[in-house]
Structures are given as structure tokens and as C-alpha cells.
Amino acid sequence: MIHPLRGMKDLTFEDGKLFVHIVTTAIKIAKRYGYSYIETPILEATALFKRSVGDSSDIVSKEMYRFEDKGGNDVCMRPEGTAGVVRAFVHAKLDRQPIKQKFYYYGPMFRYERPQKGRLREFHQFGCESFGEASVYEDFTIITMISQIFHELGIGFNLQINSLGCPTCMPPYKETLVNFLIEIKNDLCEDCNRRIETNPIRVLDCKNQICQSLLVNSTKLINNLCEGCDTDFKKLTKLLDNAGITYKVDTNLVRGLDYYNKTAFEFVSNKIGSQSAIAGGGRYDKLVEFLDGKPTPAVGFAIGIERIMELVQMPEASREGIYLGAMTEDAVEKLFPIATAKRKETKVTVEYNAKGFKSHMKGADKVNARYVVLIGEDELKSGRVWVKDLESKEEKTVKVEVF
């Protein structure tokens, strides 16, 4: 038997239904906010992710499915969705149009990680990207949209927000932080020492108790924002307050991908183990420029579909469609014209084997059919079918033509 590769999963039956339910619900809401579908390739030039996600992230430095294709190109399976969407946006020259563009997407992402609960090597994200809107109102709207999606799916969450500043206030802050970190370097954990070089902001996020105790006195970016960033962040918190969306300002919240600035947020669940982030996103005003487009502000997010799957309750399925069966071999082929006609309007299950009455009843119950339609010897002779509504329990025998 050939097994799926490590960290890759087949979705069948209940899981498959749940997946579709999540995606269709998210799409329904996204459309209401003016998003339209975009599909981008799974395979992209490696350079795309190096330039957007950034070398400092583990995603790029060690988790990509990267290889040389037959044409000698350095390519990668996409580890996340935003880079491809931005690339497509620039490639279609949408950055030269004054219209604001909003896209939603969903599909597989690939990261070569050690699998664990809520962390697969091939996983699926639903995401949205909004281009051309610099206003913090859009950040607020996107957060509102995600909470609406989660509400619709019946998922509880905690929202954490932070501001990562902009090119005006972030670099000087980073410098003072690095200086501070170098002083306490010897007491920080091994990982943090590495982070000072690669991505010092991440040190703030370290889960090591000793590191955290040393960082209590570190200056926070949130207190060192430039005027523009500061007023926007205050606006955002006020908008969320007024909308009744509860959140926590987490000054240690850093997005893992390099392209984020200003608003950063994460939706977290405490019910799914250590991989608790169920959605994450923020503003990335410099990314379009980074990928050779005209400067275009943008905000976006992604939801981890597998991570929310165990949190979502499927709405109860009601009885639907028709179960067709024959109780004598001669009647089996009479079922097909009926099935074809009825399939124009509803779901039809046809049992090809002639079998006993009770078996058919059980079979109909199992596929959750609303109606059982059977042809036995009597019905065959009289050109009728026997019909029972499994909900109201009413039954009747009618001419095939009228049914």
C-alpha cells in the first residue's frame, strides 16, 4: 500500500464536507465585502518568496519545497498566498489603475516542517488581499470580516493586535532594541541570540521565561510609533471598541513574514493545542513596491483551514433527495429513467441490487434520503411506484408518469 507523504492528508467524507463548508462560508462573506476570486500558480520562482516573505523567516530559509525544474529554473511550491497574489497584481499592471482591488483565494500551501497537530506540510489557507486602500478603516473592515466569518462558522476566538510601525519609526526602534539586546545577550537563550542577527523583533515573542523576564524593561514599539502610525493605531482600537469586537493589544505580537508593517493581528484559539493561530494578517504597504510595482498600500490575512476544522460544527444535515430501489431483478432497469428525470431537480441515490424491502428502508435511511421510492412485483405489473416520505411517514403508490 502506498501511503500519502508525511504531513499530507486526504480529505474524505465528513472532513471533505467540513472543508467545503468552511470555504463556501468564507467566500460568501468575502463577496459581501467586495472581494473577487483570484487563482495564482502553486509553483513560483524562488526569488518571489525570498524578496517578499524574506530571508529572515524560517519559511524561506529552511521550509520551502524548493527544486530546479527541467528547464533549470529555481522554483518553489508556494509556502503562503500573499506573495503570489501581489506578483499577479503587479504582473497584470493593476498597480497602474486607480481602482481599488480586492481578491480572495484559497488553496494548498507547502512548508517542509515537522508535522504536528494543526501543522501539516501541505495545508490550506483561505485568504484575502485588499490593494490601494491606505486608510486604517480598511484594516478595521478586514478584522470585522474575519470575525464575521468565524461567527458564521461558530468559532470562538481571541483577537490580538499590534502595530509594527512604518519605515519612519520602525528602523530607529529596531536599532535601540538591538542595542538593548546586545547588552543582555549573555543571559538570553540560544534562539534569541540567533534572532538578534536575523530578526530582533522576534525576541520579544520568545516563550522562554528567562528571556521574557529580561525583556520586561525593554522599550516597546507601541510607545515609539511615529505620529501617523500612532493615530492610526488609536483609531483602530476605537473602531473595534465601538464595534464591540474584543481584542487584546499584544506588544509582542510580530508577524513572521517580513513584509508586514503598521497593523498586525492574529486570531487565536486556545482549544487546538500549541498551533493556536487560526488566522493572521496585517498591513503590507511596501510589498507591491518590493515586487517592482508602483507604491500601493495593501492589507490582507489568511485563515488556516485545517486549524479551524475541528472547531467548526457542521450544520445538521436534513433529509434530502430520493432513494430508488427495486425488489425484483426485472424492475432494476425501470429505475434509471426515473433517476435521470429526478436528477434535474434533486439528489437521487440508485441501488443497483434488487433486495428486500427492509434492506431498502435501511439503505434509504443511511444515505439520509427524504423519499424512498421502490418498485416491487406488484408495482412492476401495474406500472406504479411506491413512495414514502421518511419525514412525514406518508406513503402512497402512484403511476410512474405522475411521479
Added chain:
RNA sequence: GUGGACGUAGUUCAGUUGGUAGAGCACCUGUUUGUGGCACAGGUUGUCGCGGGUUCGAGCCCCGUCGUCCACCCCA
């Protein structure tokens, strides 16, 4: 990449100091030769993850390998 736990029927799991594999659920059949969900009775189901080793004998012990899970790391 690091540390730890685990892998037995479709599924959830039991399996004693090594002696040729079991339960619930599910499934099939019957009780009811034409009335589903319930009940009762009977029945089917296994490369014990895979490969090697120790042993008269391995589900159990040893080594390897693949996979799953948990934590770190990372992130959705």
C-alpha cells in the same frame, strides 16, 4: 532541525512473566417471505505499520525504518 510518547479489525481500544489475537461501536444476516431509526440473536473483518535480529516460539524483547501524536522551533 531538537526532545519525548505511540503504531493491534473499518473505528476506538484491551492483550498478564514471550506460548499462535479479543471487546465496544460500525458492517452483514435474521427475528418481521413489504415498513427505516430501537431491541434481541447470529455472523464477517487482521501482513499486530514495515524490515531485520534474539528465541523452540515474538503483538510483547533488541536494532533499523516509515508514520502518528505532544512539546520546542516556526506559523495559518
